[in-house]
Amino acid sequence: MRLADPHRSRAVLMGTSVFRSPELQPLPAVANNLAGMYQVLTDPALGGLLPDRCTTLHNAPDLRALYRHLRAAAADAEDTFLIYYAGHGLTGPRRHELYLTLTDTEPDELRVTALEFELISELFGECPAANRVLILDCCYSGRAAQPMTMAGDKGLILGQIDIAGTYTLTSSPANTPSLAPPGELYTAFTGELLSLLRAGIPGGPELLTLGTLYRRLHRTMALHGHPLPSQRGTDTAELLALSRNPAAHLPAVADVPPPQPVEQAAPPPPLTPLRKRGIPYYALRPLIWPGLALLPASLISRFVGGADSYGTLLVVLWWAWLAVLFVGLARAVPLALKPFRLQVDRHGMEMTCQGRAVALDWGQIAAVKIEPRGHLRRPALCVRPAADGSVRLLPASGRPPYREHGTGWIVLCYVKQLRLRPEEVRDAVIAYGGQRWRA
Template sequence: MRLPDPERSYAVLVGTGAYRSPELADLPAVANNLTALAEILTDPALGGLPAGRCVILDDPDVRTLYRTLRRYAAMAEDTLLVYFAGHGRTGLRYSELYLALPDTDLDDLPVSALRFEDVRDIFINSPAANRVLILDCCFSGRAIPDMSGPDAIMGQTDIEGTYTLTATSANDLALALPGHTYTVFTGALLTLLRSGVPDGPELFTFAALYPRLLHALTVQGHPRPRQRGIGTVDRLALTRNPAHAAPRPAASPQHPSPPARHDGAHGTGSGSPSPGLPEPAHQPLLLSGHTATVYSVAFSPDGRTLATGSADETVRLWEAATGQTTDILHGHTNWLRSVRFSPDGRILATGSDDGTARLWEVATGQTTDILKGHASHIHSVAFSPDGQTLATSSADGTIRLWVVSQPHPK
């Protein structure tokens, strides 16, 4: 099991969210799919690809898409990853699949959409040892027999070293629910890659990822994803598993305690902690309650309360001395990335992947303000020393300053 070689691999992420045809509804969540997946693939702690080797094509035309795929497929030596999200449409033949693009006209699919057969040919001609295709579109399961070669129905030629993961079977529709940040299939994939699996392997191979993705989708009644791997490519890892627990080192043999240090006026000469410092903790408190990865923690100024923000879309407040939950704050509709207390401890600020920051009254747990303005995920929030200004940073490339008493950007 291994990750793609970062210096010999390319990822091409393609999405179409805006369509000119009235017969094809816009898919605003697709742009969020691309941004979030690119962040994971290029995160040094997860995918590890250099930013220059992860290419995003947002709403491309047919010629640009075809030329870009062909270019990077020819340059990839170790791994080629291609992802597409958007509408998929079928042709006259049962196995025909077209990837719909902004100018696609359903009456002229062969000249206004990208034929999947062309994608297949690009994969065949790529020198990459591993070729991975992820399709989040309607009828995407039709790509699986096609990626098995022209004689797949007769069980003959397979394209060695390919792995295909699709959102649906050959005849099912992929889902993009109104108001959701991501499409259903990609959202489930992102949750797994970001949150990880505590009892899972260190590396998220496709063989380890697929059964968990299948369960996450089908248990909610969503379309069943499909996969097909040829050769050993399914043992290739997409990312590291962020929830994997590293094995603990073996306990060292017990030795007598070293003699107490004497550092003049700064030492006590007795081996006990200096005045004012807490006694060393022999057994750390374990705070349990969140159901997904915890991304941020912050102590209140007086040290009595701990706030935590999680991928389960909640903020929890804990009594620091006991580890007991004192409140659960609901309101965000996506992962919580950052939590911070105001200098006086009365207000908690939170930032989320839903693109908003919120201000909460700590005493009541009520939202006092919702700060909207960023065009993408909010990664960090911070109060000024006087508590009058809140700074937020976002994946949209901007930083905003808000007047807390009148929460609008400065």
């Protein structure tokens, strides 16, 4: 168990973060991967390699120039030769061999635009170094640690380096993509590897060997639900140390078992379509009650009290009311065919009222409240759009849904139109909109 000889070892750190092919998504975290690996490997307190013996190749465009650089570094290494790669990994269409992508890689021209893994295997076979280490952080990188025998006189083995003193560490199994979470500083695998090399293992050995790193990485990646790394080594290659353990002097920390999943209460079901069908009674109420009050008096005057002027007046008023009621019904029936509907769910709020619809997702909503509105001061559901929300302008007609002049609030509907209690609307908004509710 030892570190690589800094004067007789070589390391090549390769990575591709931008691609000319539209089929390959950029990987901005790769640049940070390379910088982090270089810092750790050349740190005298950690990896200890000499800076001029550790080369970084970022976004190499030319396959031939890259291969020549790798071949020269392999020939120059006497103790340890290390290759690290981060980027997209693709597989060939026929033999499913692994290819490492470059900036100019075209997925349908892999053989001439990407670095075939078999070339690395040949370089390792020709390298005079006692130890050869390959670390791959790419999709399908497990193919480099999995035996895949194909027919041939020499029994060629794809995705495997069975050369004495060789060790391969990959970020994922053979048929699994690796993770590069958007917005993260590093890819998932390299981020965990760098964290382990920098922080060390409390109470662990003085040197962090490749085997020790693999076992720790396997446990950590499983704990976080990431693709599990793979390894393959020959002879005692896994006993080669990649770095010193900066936490060796600290007391050991007992392994904490993965937390058991906690069953969380499911969110309340969406306030699924709440409709008020039929004639909108709230609009006809001012017409209905006067008529019902006049009806008994008019009947008594007509059939009991005779045809005096007072009775005649009541009958005329009653018939006038009936005419107004029919006019109101004529206006209300078309509205009844366009029912009110409010929906509050994880996406946002949608209100359909009298043939007009307003749909806002939560990103467009700054606040929600229920306040009296209109001449009758009835409780109304009001929404204030966010400053950057793109909400279609509504007329200030006084009939919901409409936008108030001066305040910027949108009055979606009157609560009684939906036959809802204000508490029901409040609970649904709090469940899905959180702090947007204003008491």
